[in-house]
Amino acid sequence: MISKEDVKHIAYLSKLKFSEEEMADFTNKFSQIVEYVNKLSEVDTENIDSTYQISEEYQFMREDEIKESLSREEALLNAPDSQFGYFKLPKVLE
Amino acid sequence: MDLTKLSAIELRQKLVDKEVSSVEIVKSHINKIEEMESSIGAFIITNGEEALKTAELIDKKIANNEEIGCLAGIPIGIKDNIVTNGIKTTCGSKMLENFVPPYDATVIGKIKGEDGIIIGKTNMDEFAMGSSTETSYFKVTKNPHDLERVPGGSSGGSAAAVASFEVPLSLGSETGGSVREPASFCGVVGIKPTYGLVSRYGLIAFASSLDQIGTFGRNVSDAALLLNAISGFDRRDSTSVSKEKIDYTKATVEGIKGMRLALPKEYFGEGIDKSVKEKVYNAVKVLESLGAEIEEISLPYTDYALSCYYIISTSEASSNLARLDGVRYGYRAEKYDDLEGLYINSRTESFGEEVKRRIMLGTYALSSGYYDAYYDKAQKVRTLIKRDFDKTFEKFDAIISPTAPILPFKIGEKADDPLAMYMSDILTVSVNLAGACALSVPCGFVEGLPVGLQLIGDRFEEEKIIKLAYNYERNRGDINGL
Numbered sequence: 001m002i003s004k005e006d007v008k009h010i011a012y013l014s015k016l017k018f019s020e021e022e023m024a025d026f027t028n029k030f031s032q033i034v035e036y037v038n039k040l041s042e043v044d045t046e047n048i049d050s051t052y053q054i055s056e057e058y059q060f061m062r063e064d065e066i067k068e069s070l071s072r073e074e075a076l077l078n079a080p081d082s083q084f085g086y087f088k089l090p091k092v093l094e
Numbered sequence: 095m096d097l098t099k100l101s102a103i104e105l106r107q108k109l110v111d112k113e114v115s116s117v118e119i120v121k122s123h124i125n126k127i128e129e130m131e132s133s134i135g136a137f138i139i140t141n142g143e144e145a146l147k148t149a150e151l152i153d154k155k156i157a158n159n160e161e162i163g164c165l166a167g168i169p170i171g172i173k174d175n176i177v178t179n180g181i182k183t184t185c186g187s188k189m190l191e192n193f194v195p196p197y198d199a200t201v202i203g204k205i206k207g208e209d210g211i212i213i214g215k216t217n218m219d220e221f222a223m224g225s226s227t228e229t230s231y232f233k234v235t236k237n238p239h240d241l242e243r244v245p246g247g248s249s250g251g252s253a254a255a256v257a258s259f260e261v262p263l264s265l266g267s268e269t270g271g272s273v274r275e276p277a278s279f280c281g282v283v284g285i286k287p288t289y290g291l292v293s294r295y296g297l298i299a300f301a302s303s304l305d306q307i308g309t310f311g312r313n314v315s316d317a318a319l320l321l322n323a324i325s326g327f328d329r330r331d332s333t334s335v336s337k338e339k340i341d342y343t344k345a346t347v348e349g350i351k352g353m354r355l356a357l358p359k360e361y362f363g364e365g366i367d368k369s370v371k372e373k374v375y376n377a378v379k380v381l382e383s384l385g386a387e388i389e390e391i392s393l394p395y396t397d398y399a400l401s402c403y404y405i406i407s408t409s410e411a412s413s414n415l416a417r418l419d420g421v422r423y424g425y426r427a428e429k430y431d432d433l434e435g436l437y438i439n440s441r442t443e444s445f446g447e448e449v450k451r452r453i454m455l456g457t458y459a460l461s462s463g464y465y466d467a468y469y470d471k472a473q474k475v476r477t478l479i480k481r482d483f484d485k486t487f488e489k490f491d492a493i494i495s496p497t498a499p500i501l502p503f504k505i506g507e508k509a510d511d512p513l514a515m516y517m518s519d520i521l522t523v524s525v526n527l528a529g530a531c532a533l534s535v536p537c538g539f540v541e542g543l544p545v546g547l548q549l550i551g552d553r554f555e556e557e558k559i560i561k562l563a564y565n566y567e568r569n570r571g572d573i574n575g576l
Contacts (some may be wrong), residue, residue: 006145007454010454010455010457010458010461012502013457014412014441014450014457015434015437015441016438016441016442016445016450016453017438017439017442018442026447026450026451029451029512030451030454032512032513033512033513034441034455034458035511035515036400036401037404037455038401039397039401040398040402040468040471040472040475041467041471042398042400043395043398043471043475043478045474045475045478048474049474050138050473050480051473051474051475051476052473052475052476052477052478053333053478054289054290054303054305054528054529054553055289055290055333055335056284057201060329060332062329065245070196070197075196076423078192078193078194078234078422078423078424079421079422080420080421080423080424080425080426081422081426087421087422088218089433089436090430090432090433090436092290092433
């Protein structure tokens with residue numbers, strides 16, 4: 001069973017926040033889904049390998065060559081805030 | 095002549111024969127979009143002016159007797175999670191409401207290279223998380239066959255645009271059925287290619303080990319034509335598979351005698367609408383009459399596929415969506431006290447409820463103490479599901495089933511019940527887990543609502559399912575009356 005405290009903790013890890021009004025409904029629906037997926041525990045997976053990737057081929061790596069990429073202007077085009085050619089954020093050091 | 099009623103292949107032929115111009119084709123579709131959009135709502139943004147400019151260039155090419163591409167002059171709708179240089183790409187989310195990508199996805203480059211015309215970006219469930227297109231931040235898309243019902247999702251806008259003749263072709267994307275389910279609900283053809291066949295570069299990631307771009311058309315040949323244009327190895331996607339290029343339109347030929355089809359009993363069990371089953375059984379009879387051999391089989395791990403899918407897809411999503419933090423692009427909250435507050439407020443204010451739910455589920459499944467019980471367990475069950483498929487394809491050319499367990503449902507009917515919504519994907523998610531290919535082709539109507547037939551093929555065996563679907567399509571008769 002998922003409690004409101006659990007939801008608060010997971011929200012903290014997810015960088016999300018729920019208001020007190022949203023909490024009850026969210027916790028209820030979330031619990032139902034967790035309960036549903038718990039069905040997986042019935043399956044015997046002794047000696048079964050995990051399939052993290054479907055392709056049997058090795059995921060290729062490229063050579064570390066410098067090629068033309070986005071310009072600074074293009075990279076900053078969608079920035080919510082920027083200054084002196086950098087992304088601008090609130091101060092993190094006193 | 096109403097050009098919007100023609101198929102993509104017919105349009106291109108008329109262009110080559112100089113019966114029509116690209117500009118005429120594009121104009122007729124722009125008019126159609128203007129006429130239909132107030133009732134259908136398939137597009138988030140349209141790109142008419144640019145589309146006309148491109149059309150003029152193609153007409154010039156034709157006038158100069160230059161060679162033209164396989165999609166020349168054809169207007170195409172693009173799901174709004176595929177990035178388009180200079181055209182807003184929102185993912186159906188407030189988070190990316192104003193995001194203008196500075197580059198094209200590989201598939202967009204390929205479409206442009208074949209002289210296809212990007213006419214607009216289509217509506218979708220927010221970050222492709224949903225089965226009805228209702229979780230879009232911008233609008234609700236209606237099913238062209240019944241405006242009170244959903245078009246399916248998450249590629250609902252792309253499917254509805256094709257079904258309402260706004261475009262002959264569109265691109266969607268799949269993680270667990272997001273092309274096939276809306277294709278089924280809207281009565282069009284939708285192909286979900288094998289994982290690795292189409293580059294994911296520029297497809298905004300939901301679950302990277304499951305995501306794949308797919309195609310919509312009003313018939314099998316059109317959907318295969320668009321697949322031709324977008325498939326192929328891409329060094330910018332490390333999961334892209336290097337293989338010899340196949341011409342899928344060559345699979346649209348007659349003759350399926352002796353092809354072996356598997357009918358999994360679990361896909362016709364409880365929870366599948368009786369009228370849907372009936373239409374699919376009728377389709378099986380048509381294929382049988384054409385010489386296909388049918389045999390009932392069992393896919394024993396089917397019952398666990400949905401749980402497995404939700405653990406894996408949300409885990410990957412929680413990681414992929416971590417990049418959306420209000421720093422480099424996307425929504426930034428107006429009020430925050432510090433950097434942590436900027437992240438939390440930006441994400442909380444701009445993600446919808448379903449996206450939050452899935453990020454939360456994935457974060458939970460990956461969190462310390464739960465990783466083995468959920469995430470790793472699901473990856474092991476995935477192995478078992480994949481084995482079910484591998485074993486079947488040793489003996490059979492394709493698996494056949496309904497695409498969706500139910501008929502298109504009413505708007506709002508399942509919006510408040512996430513689990514009920516997830517059940518719409520019960521017949522499609524296994525394919526993504528196994529990395530196989532599949533398609534949905536219309537196989538009849540029940541009280542005016544379309545039913546889709548699902549054909550599943552082994553990895554990189556698109557030709558087989560396209561051939562089967564093409565032969566079925568030619569011989570299914572008048573499906574409205576079936």
